[in-house]
Amino acid sequence: MSAAEQLLPAAGVGTEPLFAVRDLTRLYGPDKGCQGVSFDLYPGEVLGIVGESGSGKSTLLSLLCGRCPPDRGSVQYRDAAGDWLDLYAASEAERRTLLRTEWGFVEQNPRDGLRMGVSAGANIGERLMAQGVRHYGQLRAAGLDWLKQVEIDPARIDDLPRTFSGGMQQRLQIARNLVSSPKLVFMDEPTGGLDVSVQARLLDLLRGLVRELDLAVVIVTHDLAVARLLADRLMVMRRSRVVESGLTDQILDDPQHPYTQLLVSSVLQP
């Protein structure tokens, strides 16, 4: 068997990545931060980043989404026109536009991702307005439609987010991000602050939306059950490095690295 025959590309899978990360590094101290991270992400693919607190998950996420420049390494994104954009070679304005249109970011605490002083409808409409939609009827219709999609009563469209429960605020934050039809969404522990009963509902909603919208997602979580449910593949981080990566089922059912084995075997089975 020739080497070329060994790995034929699978049909029905996008053959060009959406997002390419090479040797991404930012250190705050020895083994503090993240270093040497490389991966490709394809359209519709969900990548989970797992590891304990302080392993560098959140630092990596900030580097990936343009919030914090790396010491070295590159982040490249293939935009809707098919052109590759080097995130940290681009201007601040280009980065901001990307984050408001083709990308989304779901914060762990919805208060950090929502504008608490304006109505639910205005929160959802903001990205559309930034894209030049000015027609009130269109903005209103999008608001009502997205409230329904994230299972919030559309009658609440004029209410302020602070009158919503935590779970509703998180769903509103998701609607606010998805209204602009992003291709890539970053999520930082999106179910972290929620009650378990509310978590299940949110996870189910996210699973459905990811499939319907063919979203590529990078999700940071320390909850392996959340990772199993949402992620196609996982990267396990420890002390600033990726120690293991692969298919989610394989990482969780047959972890190879001593640290991953410890992580998986430490989870309590309810």
Added chain:
Amino acid sequence: MTNLIEVRDLAKTFTLHQQHGVSLQVLRGLNFTVAAGECLVLHGQSGAGKSTLLRTLYGNYLPAGGSIRIRHAGDWLELVGAEPRQVLAVRRQTLGYVSQFLRVIPRVPALEVVMEPALARGWTRVDAEARAKALLTRLNIPERLWQLAPGTFSGGEQQRVNLARGFMVGWPVMLLDEPTASLDEANAGVVLELIGEARAAGSALIGIFHDRAIREAVADRYLDMTQEDLAHAS
């Protein structure tokens, strides 16, 4: 007959770093092929590695060596060392896995659980729903349960929901891990019919069947997995 899956020199070792680095060699030097419409039954006592083999073929376990080649979308694809997205594409289109255990997702109704493999392939909801309802009916899941999440169902009901899901779409290659275990005779009969239909449609089947009568009813060939020394610590 065309082979749909070819396994060469497959090995699987577990290294347990949390338990003094004990190394268990569960599979080694496995060779077999399965053709369209054929059923290979794995044979060997408990602990011989039958389920381990199925999980390795499905990609849940990482092989220690060897080759697993599968006919996927008209070409041969090597699964050992394949990218996660390639494995997922194979699982969507080509390789099915039916076990007796349902992975319950909170809040998702039984009907949706069953429909999911078809929706993932782009079936319309109408078509998927019709097939899912027919399967749930055949497997004797009462209609009043269809819109409920299976978390609260009995073990047997969950197992039958999982079987309906497993047979929801046609799989060129199908892995069956004791699909009939603990089913009553009527339901086991239905599963036998479903297996027969999959085979007639050209699926290559690899299965574990504890029940002797069922094993003899479905097997074309056996793979003997008995080894002299199954596992040894090092």
